[in-house]
Amino acid sequence: MEKQITPRQKQLLSILYEYIQDSGYPPTFEEMRQKLDVSSNQSIKDLLEKLKSGGFIKKGESQARGITILPLGYEALGQPSLAPFVGATSAGVPIQAVSFDGEWMEMPATHYDTKIERLKANVYVLRVYGDSMINAGINDGDHVLVQEKKEFSSGDIVLAYDGDDATIKRFMSVNEPPYLYLKPENPKYKIILFRDSISMAGKVMAVLKSRQWVPVS
Amino acid sequence: MEKQITPRQKQLLSILYEYIQDSGYPPTFEEMRQKLDVSSNQSIKDLLEKLKSGGFIKKGESQARGITILPLGYEALGQPSLAPFVGATSAGVPIQAVSFDGEWMEMPATHYDTKIERLKANVYVLRVYGDSMINAGINDGDHVLVQEKKEFSSGDIVLAYDGDDATIKRFMSVNEPPYLYLKPENPKYKIILFRDSISMAGKVMAVLKSRQWVPVS
DNA sequence: ATTGTACCTGACTAAATAGTCGGGTATAAT
DNA sequence: ATTATACCCGACTATTTAGTCAGGTACAAT
Numbered sequence: 001m002e003k004q005i006t007p008r009q010k011q012l013l014s015i016l017y018e019y020i021q022d023s024g025y026p027p028t029f030e031e032m033r034q035k036l037d038v039s040s041n042q043s044i045k046d047l048l049e050k051l052k053s054g055g056f057i058k059k060g061e062s063q064a065r066g067i068t069i070l071p072l073g074y075e076a077l078g079q080p081s082l083a084p085f086v087g088a089t090s091a092g093v094p095i096q097a098v099s100f101d102g103e104w105m106e107m108p109a110t111h112y113d114t115k116i117e118r119l120k121a122n123v124y125v126l127r128v129y130g131d132s133m134i135n136a137g138i139n140d141g142d143h144v145l146v147q148e149k150k151e152f153s154s155g156d157i158v159l160a161y162d163g164d165d166a167t168i169k170r171f172m173s174v175n176e177p178p179y180l181y182l183k184p185e186n187p188k189y190k191i192i193l194f195r196d197s198i199s200m201a202g203k204v205m206a207v208l209k210s211r212q213w214v215p216v217s
Numbered sequence: 218m219e220k221q222i223t224p225r226q227k228q229l230l231s232i233l234y235e236y237i238q239d240s241g242y243p244p245t246f247e248e249m250r251q252k253l254d255v256s257s258n259q260s261i262k263d264l265l266e267k268l269k270s271g272g273f274i275k276k277g278e279s280q281a282r283g284i285t286i287l288p289l290g291y292e293a294l295g296q297p298s299l300a301p302f303v304g305a306t307s308a309g310v311p312i313q314a315v316s317f318d319g320e321w322m323e324m325p326a327t328h329y330d331t332k333i334e335r336l337k338a339n340v341y342v343l344r345v346y347g348d349s350m351i352n353a354g355i356n357d358g359d360h361v362l363v364q365e366k367k368e369f370s371s372g373d374i375v376l377a378y379d380g381d382d383a384t385i386k387r388f389m390s391v392n393e394p395p396y397l398y399l400k401p402e403n404p405k406y407k408i409i410l411f412r413d414s415i416s417m418a419g420k421v422m423a424v425l426k427s428r429q430w431v432p433v434s
Numbered sequence: 435a436t437t438g439t440a441c442c443t444g445a446c447t448a449a450a451t452a453g454t455c456g457g458g459t460a461t462a463a464t
Numbered sequence: 465a466t467t468a469t470a471c472c473c474g475a476c477t478a479t480t481t482a483g484t485c486a487g488g489t490a491c492a493a494t
Binding site for chain 2 (some may be wrong): 020022023025026028032064065066068069
């Protein structure tokens with residue numbers, strides 16, 4: 001039985017969202033009271049309590065402006081959600097294997113489980129360095145959403161390990177030599193033949209284009 | 218005579234920045250006092266006053282957690298800065314001409330004047346819709362940084378108006394027919410010959426790749 | 435008909451938080 | 465030597481802000 005957001009709750013949630021967007025900090029009870037056009041703090045407190053128990057927001061007790069919108073809240077508003085950000089991998093030279101460090105990143109809500117701060121099984125985000133996948137639309141500094149998997153199809157873009165080194169490449173399985181290999185999507189780089197030290201951890205489901213200014217010519 | 222930031226001020230500024238980054242709201246005097254390891258509110262108030270008069274932060278009087286870091290502050294921290302966000306233009310179908318609506322966007326600090334909330338002469342940001350410039354690396358949903366200009370060189374990517382309609386195209390000037398025209402960077406679209414109703418307002422200096430998830434194949 | 439839930443009211447209190455007062459030190463500039 | 469500036473101290477007050485109390489209405493479900 002899903003915790004459902006009521007229209008009134010959603011109204012307050014979007015007031016919260018907008019206030020934070022243009023002030024940089026959350027509103028007070030009084031400010032919310034005015035925007036919602038009710039005459040008492042209690043109404044605000046009740047609603048916040050509901051939003052909190054529904055997992056839409058986090059709230060510091062007895063704390064001025066201590067409200068944070070949680071992933072589930074953004075989801076209810078139709079905003080992007082979060083994934084654990086586990087580190088960096090490389091699309092060029094392989095680098096040290098990744099590990100979760102507590103950061104979060106926006107991710108497509110479809111990959112997000114409805115439970116608060118709980119992800120769908122084994123989905124995570126990596127930052128990609130290097131240019132070995134540019135022809136697949138993955139650039140230096142972009143992030144990829146990786147879904148853990150055990151079975152792969154030829155043509156899948158995968159997160160592969162060579163020992164402790166992690167890398168993003170296209171997995172290829174063909175009926176003629178070299179049969180099994182990893183293919184960089186950049187003519188500058190050579191294919192990597194499968195060997196015992198190589199394993200695949202997951203499939204790249206989506207790319208988050210990094211928000212960076214690039215000069216034009 | 219530039220208002221210079223002192224080491225102590227910068228220290229507080231980065232405490233502010235980090236706190237906001239991971240809480241979603243600014244700290245109280247007390248919290249700043251602890252992090253800065255001083256024993257009085259007055260020290261914090263003094264420093265905030267300096268940061269404020271230097272144009273690094275904005276601060277609501279008598280307001281709990283009412284601090285906002287201003288563009289100049291981000292600049293002092295080496296973070297990206299802001300440009301006025303004037304609206305949307307189209308890289309496909311031209312749309313209604315743009316106008317400033319008070320929003321701000323991150324922009325490369327080099328284009329930002331040192332005065333608070335004042336941009337270098339005539340620089341602004343537009344959101345681009347459509348796919349007519351994909352081969353120049355400008356995609357649907359990206360933002361472009363436009364520098365107002367009067368003189369253009371052949372090959373410049375420009376913001377052009379056809380009456381009230383704004384569009385982004387590559388400006389071409391050649392010695393053979395059709396001499397002067399606007400060229401979309403997508404074979405799907407046709408070139409636009411110059412006519413009296415067409416004028417050019419500025420040159421695209423940089424593209425902010427929009428932060429969007431795109432599925433991979 | 436009663437129970438529960440979502441929402442509301444207005445007056446009140448408690449706690450958190452910003453700001454003040456009246457000083458101080460150390461350092462560089464005039 | 466004086467002045468100005470950047471920074472600090474500790475005790476205090478004023479204001480803002482969250483939270484409580486003791487209710488109420490409207491509506492759907494049992």
